[in-house]
Amino acid sequence: MRTRRELIKDLLLLAGTIAAGPSLASAPRYHAARYWSKMGNSILCELCPNGCVLPEGKTGNCRNRKNSGGKLVTLGYSQPCAVNVDPVEKKPLYHFLPGARTFSLAIAGCNLRCKNCQNYAISQKSPLETENYNLSPEKVVQEAISHDCKIIAYTYSEPTVWIEYVLDTAALARKAGLKNVLVTSGYINQGPFSELAELIDAAHIDLKSFDNRVYQDLNAGKLQPVLDTLKLARKKGVWVEIINLVVPQWTDKLEMIRSMCRWIAKELGTEVPLHFSRFFPLYKLAHLYPTPSEVLLSARKIALEEKLKFVYIGNVMEMDSNTYCLSCGELLISRSGYVINNRNLKSGSCGKCGTAIPGVWA
Secondary structure: OOOHHHHHHHHHHHHOOOOOOOEEOOOOOEEEOOOEEEEOOEEEEOOOOOOOEEOOOOEOOOOOEEEEOOEEEEEOOOOOOEEEEEEHHHOOOOOEOOOOEEEEEEOOOOOOOOOOOOOHHHHOOOHHHOOOEEOOHHHHHHHHHHOOOOEEEEOOOOHHHHHHHHHHHHHHHHHOOOEEEEEEOOOOOHHHHHHHHOOOOEEEEEOOOOOHHHHHHHHOOOOHHHHHHHHHHHHOOOEEEEEEEEOOOOOOOHHHHHHHHHHHHHHOOOOOOEEEEEOOOOHHHOOOOOOOHHHHHHHHHHHHHOOOOOEEEEOOOOOOOOEEOOOOOOEEEEEEOOEEEEEOEEOOEEOOOOOEOOOEOO
């Protein structure tokens, strides 16, 4: 009789989600962590704004970083629990190598506690609790190339809490000519993110709301660190696209959305793409209802009024998610879900009038 692990692996291979190379890991691996200091007999983790103080044997809020023998270690290094090949549009990134195949992976853990998390089965777990694969940074790059992927994406959970794996993999990916994409909440201290940004080409950053109380109650975090990450990412030259999940009764207040759009235009620039995403009942908010289409359309109208140039609506198949030229209105990229149907871009410019379109196109 085949074991549960063997059956799981066969199913994943059948779905085309992982290469034949990675093998199931027997036990999570401890790996030396960065960004910490001693605090008496405890350790102060300096990776994110949570600032966890960890006595011997204790693990941080992220469930990924632990005081072991008076040193900080990260759990599950080289042992992702999710590995897939995705189109880059699924991140979502619409102005970064459209249609490119992306090798996506995740290690369990997250430093937030979002009541609406869609990946709670891995983000709200420790690597000790998930089925993991042996996939060293070198092997990740090999697998990405073998699957004809131009991009490696660190995604699904919160990649900043397994930053050591991201840094090591991203450095090798860059040497191999691959691009690195970070899908993140942006809840990280400036020092670690500054180092990470040197290796990241594009980032999907969740701006979960524009109200600190909502961040505290809905996400167990704070707003300002995320704003700081957004500004630093732009300063470092990372291509940034912002996702705002519009959650009924939580983040659907139109005046808050207008304030957020004004801040984006002023602090980041009007060319930064903004994606308003539809919420579906899930996890601890399963009692709510999906975001009404009219609320999403109102949010988009407000963003355009505040001079944002590229505003998209996600998780609603019947709504237009295409990219148009700002000068002549020409359809530049036609999308159906995650599929690119047509494009009229020439070297990053409109194929009709020649206007340059912000993004990374080649």
